[in-house]
Amino acid sequence: MPGFADEDELYxxxxxxxxxxxxxxxxEPKLRGTGLVLRQQCTDPEAALVIDLPGGxxxxxxxxxxxxxxxxxxxxxxxxxxxxxxxxxxxxxxxxGKVKVDGTVTKLLQLAPLAKKLxxxxxxxxxxxxxxxxxxxx
Amino acid sequence: xxxxxxxxxxxxxxxxxxFWSRPPxxxxxxxxxxxxxxxxxxxxxxxxxxxPDPDAPGFWALVTHADITAVSRDxxxxxxxxxxxxxxxxxxxxxxxxxxxSILAMDAPRHHRLRKVISSVFTPRRVRRIEEQIAEQxxxxxxxxxxxxxxxxxVSAVSARLxxxxxxxxxxxxxxxxxxxxxxxxxxxxxxxxxxxxDGDPMAVLLGSLMTLHTTSFELSTARREEPADDLMTAxxxxxxxxxxxxxxxxxxxxxxxxxxxxxxxxxxxxxAILALDRDPGQRRLLAAEFQERIDPAVExxxxxxxxxxxxxxxxxxxxxxxxxxxxxxxxxVMFYHSGNRDESVFTDPHVFDITRTPNPHxxxxxxxxxxxxxxxxxxxxxxxxxxELLTRVPDLSVGEPEWLAGNFINGIKRLPVTFGGGx
Numbered sequence: 239m240p241g242f243a244d245e246d247e248l249y250x251x252x253x254x255x256x257x258x259x260x261x262x263x264x265x266e267p268k269l270r271g272t273g274l275v276l277r278q279q280c281t282d283p284e285a286a287l288v289i290d291l292p293g294g295x296x297x298x299x300x301x302x303x304x305x306x307x308x309x310x311x312x313x314x315x316x317x318x319x320x321x322x323x324x325x326x327x328x329x330x331x332x333x334x335g336k337v338k339v340d341g342t343v344t345k346l347l348q349l350a351p352l353a354k355k356l357x358x359x360x361x362x363x364x365x366x367x368x369x370x371x372x373x374x375x376x
Numbered sequence: 377x378x379x380x381x382x383x384x385x386x387x388x389x390x391x392x393x394x395f396w397s398r399p400p401x402x403x404x405x406x407x408x409x410x411x412x413x414x415x416x417x418x419x420x421x422x423x424x425x426x427x428p429d430p431d432a433p434g435f436w437a438l439v440t441h442a443d444i445t446a447v448s449r450d451x452x453x454x455x456x457x458x459x460x461x462x463x464x465x466x467x468x469x470x471x472x473x474x475x476x477x478s479i480l481a482m483d484a485p486r487h488h489r490l491r492k493v494i495s496s497v498f499t500p501r502r503v504r505r506i507e508e509q510i511a512e513q514x515x516x517x518x519x520x521x522x523x524x525x526x527x528x529x530x531v532s533a534v535s536a537r538l539x540x541x542x543x544x545x546x547x548x549x550x551x552x553x554x555x556x557x558x559x560x561x562x563x564x565x566x567x568x569x570x571x572x573x574x575d576g577d578p579m580a581v582l583l584g585s586l587m588t589l590h591t592t593s594f595e596l597s598t599a600r601r602e603e604p605a606d607d608l609m610t611a612x613x614x615x616x617x618x619x620x621x622x623x624x625x626x627x628x629x630x631x632x633x634x635x636x637x638x639x640x641x642x643x644x645x646x647x648x649a650i651l652a653l654d655r656d657p658g659q660r661r662l663l664a665a666e667f668q669e670r671i672d673p674a675v676e677x678x679x680x681x682x683x684x685x686x687x688x689x690x691x692x693x694x695x696x697x698x699x700x701x702x703x704x705x706x707x708x709x710v711m712f713y714h715s716g717n718r719d720e721s722v723f724t725d726p727h728v729f730d731i732t733r734t735p736n737p738h739x740x741x742x743x744x745x746x747x748x749x750x751x752x753x754x755x756x757x758x759x760x761x762x763x764x765e766l767l768t769r770v771p772d773l774s775v776g777e778p779e780w781l782a783g784n785f786i787n788g789i790k791r792l793p794v795t796f797g798g799g800x
Contacts, residue, residue: 329475329583330625333590344579348427350469 241315543638
């Protein structure tokens with residue numbers, strides 16, 4: 239399975255999901271309401287994002303101005319790509335050690351019903367960008 | 377699906393956590409009122425800290441025996457599948473449904489095929505084969521009880537041990553892991569209880585338990601693939617459903633279901649039954665005096681009385697009617713088994729514990745249909761053996777006050793002090 243080439247790609251695609259979702263009048267208040275600042279820490283290659291839902295902003299991991307996270311999800315870029323397409327079960331992935339979570343897992347799981355609405359946003363973005371190589375067939 | 381109809385909430389509270397923190401006989405007063413005056417009623421969504429959602433829909437409460445059995449048996453109209461959000465009164469994240477509920481949150485045809493993989497292990501014939509083993513386990517548990525100095529917590533010393541032992545042997549869980557697995561299975565049904573929440577929160581209770589159970593399952597399935605044994609885990613790794621082997625994840629979800637269903641039901645029934653026998657010495661003497669003749673109907677009364685599973689939800693797949701009331705496609709109906717088992721139109725004197733009750737068409741194993749309890753024969757065998765040992769070998773067992781488990785899923789007793797042999 240493919241992953242991302244670098245932090246710029248991670249920012250463009252995973253960050254892009256949230257930029258689109260935060261511009262959605264229905265999703266925006268719900269996402270902000272979660273109060274969750276999530277750091278998506280990736281390996282292979284090393285890259286990170288900070289998704290600040292209450293603040294309505296997405297930061298590159300290297301950005302010193304990024305806020306401190308409530309939860310950090312660590313996974314490979316390959317798993318991150320699959321996760322945001324809705325093909326990774328968080329509980330199984332954690333038990334198998336594919337995803338490691340530090341901080342509040344509760345808020346992360348509570349994000350799940352909203353995250354489900356984001357998966358198609360991500361898939362559309364990949365298609366629009368001609369990134370069929372990143373698409374996972376269900 | 378159309379779920380937009382405006383409904384008025386019934387004034388009787390069966391949704392709040394405060395309600396589900398009360399003892400079962402106090403809760404029953406509310407259900408008795410509903411059965412008598414409004415046998416089908418619409419309620420606000422269950423209060424929950426798992427996935428609090430201000431837009432969550434309400435539910436129809438099924439409190440009568442007739443409605444519970446009718447809905448259980450019409451699984452086409454009243455579905456359980458993950459796409460409908462599963463079967464819990466409270467909403468659970470989808471990842472958790474997939475990770476823990478297996479065939480509980482599944483509909484035909486997949487439900488039927490997957491259930492078949494293990495149903496052969498639970499037939500009366502197979503259970504008769506392991507009955508000797510269960511009897512031996514029950515004997516050793518009572519040996520251990522009697523080795524204690526005259527007092528014990530009945531739950532940890534007796535009720536919890538036999539189910540854990542039996543299901544662990546059947547699945548093939550190594551001895552060193554059994555207590556850890558049973559504790560995790562136990563916490564899986566206790567997410568609303570302050571003892572289990574501690575400094576954390578209900579979701580953390582569930583997730584922590586799930587991690588323990590999944591990790592154990594992954595280890596076991598790997599081990600059985602390499603070296604098959606004569607147990608359920610081997611049956612699961614060797615099974616083919618729709619031409620495909622089950623994935624590690626499907627097996628792990630099944631494992632969680634088996635551990636929870638195997639540990640947390642008979643455990644509760646045993647505690648409720650010993651409490652009921654203690655409070656009604658006449659019933660206890662009757663059973664002890666003619667044990668062989670009386671134990672089979674007594675076991676059915678134990679299960680009716682305990683109603684260890686309190687609730688399961690279904691979702692209407694199409695517009696339909698119950699009691700002339702229109703139920704819209706997508707609306708939730710919740711079966712309250714303890715209430716169905718106290719239905720005055722089916723059971724004479726339902727609030728009386730009567731081991732001679734026949735017939736006893738209780739819904740303690742469910743109301744029939746495709747999701748009927750797979751382990752009912754096993755549970756009966758366990759209860760027969762355990763109470764045979766207890767009534768003959770600990771005739772002076774005296775039961776103190778129970779500590780009730782808070783929550784809307786399992787009718788639980790956390791602790792139950794007992795004394796015997798002149799102990800205090």
